[in-house]
Amino acid sequence: MSIIDKENELVESFAIYDDWMEKYEYIIELGKDLPIIDSTNKTDENIIKGCQSTVWLHAEKKDDKVVFTADADAIIAKGIIAILVDVLSNETPDTIIDAKLDFIKEIGLQEHLSPTRSNGLVAMVKQMKMYALALKMK
Amino acid sequence: MSFDVTNIRKQFPILQTKIGKYPLIYFDNGATSQKPQIVIDYINTYYETENANIHRGVHHLSQVSTENYEEARKTIQAYINAKKDYEVIFTQGTTDGINLVASSFGKLLKAGDEILISQMEHHSNIVPWQMLAEERELVLKYIPMNAAGELVMSELDTLLTEKTKLVSVTHISNALGTINPIAEIIEAAHKVGAKVLIDGAQSLQHMQIDVQDLDCDFLVFSGHKVFGPTGVGVLYGKEELLNEMPPYRGGGDMIKTVTLEKTTYNGLPHKFEAGTPNIIGGIAFGKAIEWLAGQDLEAIKQHEDELLAYATEKLDEIEGMQFYGTAKEKGSTISFLIEGTHPYDVGTLLNQQGVAVRTGHHCTQPIMDFYNIPGTIRASFSFYNTKEEIDQFIIALKKAVTMLS
Numbered sequence: 075m076s077i078i079d080k081e082n083e084l085v086e087s088f089a090i091y092d093d094w095m096e097k098y099e100y101i102i103e104l105g106k107d108l109p110i111i112d113s114t115n116k117t118d119e120n121i122i123k124g125c126q127s128t129v130w131l132h133a134e135k136k137d138d139k140v141v142f143t144a145d146a147d148a149i150i151a152k153g154i155i156a157i158l159v160d161v162l163s164n165e166t167p168d169t170i171i172d173a174k175l176d177f178i179k180e181i182g183l184q185e186h187l188s189p190t191r192s193n194g195l196v197a198m199v200k201q202m203k204m205y206a207l208a209l210k211m212k
Numbered sequence: 213m214s215f216d217v218t219n220i221r222k223q224f225p226i227l228q229t230k231i232g233k234y235p236l237i238y239f240d241n242g243a244t245s246q247k248p249q250i251v252i253d254y255i256n257t258y259y260e261t262e263n264a265n266i267h268r269g270v271h272h273l274s275q276v277s278t279e280n281y282e283e284a285r286k287t288i289q290a291y292i293n294a295k296k297d298y299e300v301i302f303t304q305g306t307t308d309g310i311n312l313v314a315s316s317f318g319k320l321l322k323a324g325d326e327i328l329i330s331q332m333e334h335h336s337n338i339v340p341w342q343m344l345a346e347e348r349e350l351v352l353k354y355i356p357m358n359a360a361g362e363l364v365m366s367e368l369d370t371l372l373t374e375k376t377k378l379v380s381v382t383h384i385s386n387a388l389g390t391i392n393p394i395a396e397i398i399e400a401a402h403k404v405g406a407k408v409l410i411d412g413a414q415s416l417q418h419m420q421i422d423v424q425d426l427d428c429d430f431l432v433f434s435g436h437k438v439f440g441p442t443g444v445g446v447l448y449g450k451e452e453l454l455n456e457m458p459p460y461r462g463g464g465d466m467i468k469t470v471t472l473e474k475t476t477y478n479g480l481p482h483k484f485e486a487g488t489p490n491i492i493g494g495i496a497f498g499k500a501i502e503w504l505a506g507q508d509l510e511a512i513k514q515h516e517d518e519l520l521a522y523a524t525e526k527l528d529e530i531e532g533m534q535f536y537g538t539a540k541e542k543g544s545t546i547s548f549l550i551e552g553t554h555p556y557d558v559g560t561l562l563n564q565q566g567v568a569v570r571t572g573h574h575c576t577q578p579i580m581d582f583y584n585i586p587g588t589i590r591a592s593f594s595f596y597n598t599k600e601e602i603d604q605f606i607i608a609l610k611k612a613v614t615m616l617s
Contacts, residue, residue: 094232094564099615126572126587127556148554149616150561 077169080161081177088181101153108156111143122201127151133205139164140206155198162202167210171203215511220596223248234566237601242386242545242592243570244436245417254499258492266491267465281491284498291501293422294448298480302494305445306413307336309432312447313409314340316457323349326375330355330363332385335575337411361388361537368400376406384414387574388537389545398428413437418543420509423448440500444493454480461486512595516544519593523602536588544593553616555589561612567605
C-alpha cells in the first residue's frame with residue numbers, strides 16, 4: 075500500500091467518529107499496535123526533542139526500506155507516533171522524505187493537539203524525515 | 213458589599229466562550245487572568261480617542277495620554293500603599309522587574325556577597341540571580357522546602373549572614389500554591405541588613421499588599437495576571453534604594469541632558485523607564501487595578517478559599533490522586549498527578565472537554581526535581597470561577613482517567 079493509500083485509510087477511519095473524545099479513544103487504540111522500540115534502543119539520543127512527553131524513535135534500513143520502531147511514556151503521544159510509524163514505516167527513504175502527509179491536516183490532528191503537543195507532532199515528523207535522509211546516505 | 217459571582221462573570225466576556233460543544237472552564241489563572249469588559253473597552257477607547265506618545269509633546273493628546281499614564285501609576289501606588297508614586301516603576305512584567313533589579317542593584321554588589329532565594333522559585337527568580345552570581349562572583353543560596361511544599365523556616369537564621377545582600381522570594385508559589393511567610397522573612401533579612409525582593413506575580417490578584425506595612429524593599433508583579441493586559445508590570449522599590457541604583461537601560465526619557473561626552477540621568481521613575489513605554493498597557497493596568505480595588509476583596513478571598521477547599525475535597529475522591537503542595541497556607545492553586553496517567557494525556561483530554569489547565573513543570577524544574585516527577589497538572593482558580601465549574605471539571609477528569617486506564 076502506498077503512503078497516500080495509508081493516509082486515505084486513516085482519514086476514512088477517523089471520519090467515522092464525530093466527537094473528538096471518540097477520535098482520541100481511537101488514537102489511544104492505535105497506540106497499542108505500535109511496533110515497540112527495542113529496550114536497548116531506548117537511549118537519550120533516540121528521544122525526540124520538542125515533545126513534552128518522552129517519545130523514543132528508532133530507524134533502521136531493511137532491504138531498501140526504512141523501518142521505524144518507537145515508544146512513549148504518554149498514551150496519546152504513543153498513539154500519534156503509532157499513526158506516523160504506520161504511514162511512514164516500510165517505505166524507501168525518498169518516499170519518506172517527499173511525503174506531504176496531508177492527512178494530518180485532513181483529520182484535524184494538528185489543531186486538536188495542544189500547542190506543546192502540536193510542536194511534538196512537528197518534531198516527530200521532522201525526526202522521521204531526518205532518519206530517512208541519514209539512512210539514504212548509508 | 214456582597215459577592216455575586218454571576219454578576220462578576222458577566223463582566224468577563226471570554227467566560228461565555230465554547231470550546232467545541234463544551235463551555236469554557238478556565239482554570240489556568242496562574243498563567244494569566246481573563247480581562248473584565250471595562251479594561252477591554254478602555255483599550256479600544258484609548259486607540260480611538262487618546263493615542264499619543266507621552267512625556268514629550270505639547271499637543272493635547274500627548275498631554276491627555278501622559279496624564280492618564282501618570283494617573284495609572286498613582287492608582288497602583290495607592291493600591292500597594294507605596295509612599296511615593298515614583299517608587300512605582302513600569303516594567304514589561306515580573307521577569308523584567310527581576311532582571312532590572314538583578315542588573316542595577318547587582319552593580320552595587322561585590323565578589324563574595326550572598327543572595328538568598330528559595331527552592332520553590334519560578335525560573336524567572338532563579339536564572340537572573342545565577343547569571344549575576346556568575347558575572348560578579350556572588351554566592352547564591354537557597355531556602356529549602358519540605359515535602360508539603362513549605363519553606364523550612366528554621367534554616368533561615370543560618371542561611372542569612374552579614375554577607376547576605378538580597379533575599380528574593382516568591383509570595384505565592386505558582387506551581388504549588390504555597391503562601392510563604394514573607395513578613396517573617398523580611399524581618400529576619402533586615403536584621404542582617406539584607407534587602408528583600410518579593411515576587412508578587414501570583415499574589416496581587418488574590419490579595420492586597422501593603423508595601424509599607426510589609427516593609428519589603430522591592431515588589432514585582434505583572435499586569436496580565438491581575439486582570440490587565442500583557443507586556444506591562446510593576447517594580448516597586450523604596451525611594452532611597454532606587455536612587456542608589458544605576459539605570460537599567462539607556463535611551464530616551466531616562467535622561468536629563470545628553471552631550472556627546474556625557475549624559476546626566478533623569479530622576480525617578482523615568483531613570484528606569486527608557487524609551488517609549490507600553491503606554492496603553494500601563495493605563496489599562498491602572499484601570500484593571502481600579503476595577504479590582506472596587507470589588508469586595510474580603511469576599512473574593514473567601515470565595516477563592518471555598519473553591520480551593522471544594523476542589524481539593526472532590527479531587528481527593530479520585531483513585532490514585534496525588535497532590536503536590538499541601539501547605540497549611542495556600543492560594544487557590546492545586547497541583548496534582550493521578551497514578552498511572554501522564555499529565556499531558558490528562559491535560560489533552562481535559563482540553564477536549566473545554567477545561568483549560570496547565571500541565572508540565574510550570575517553569576519550576578527544581579520543584580519537579582525535588583518530588584522526582586516530570587510535571588504536574590495544575591488547576592488555578594480565580595474569583596470568577598464557580599463550584600459548578602469544579603463539578604464539570606471533575607466529571608471531565610474522571611472521563612479522561614477512564615479513557616487512559
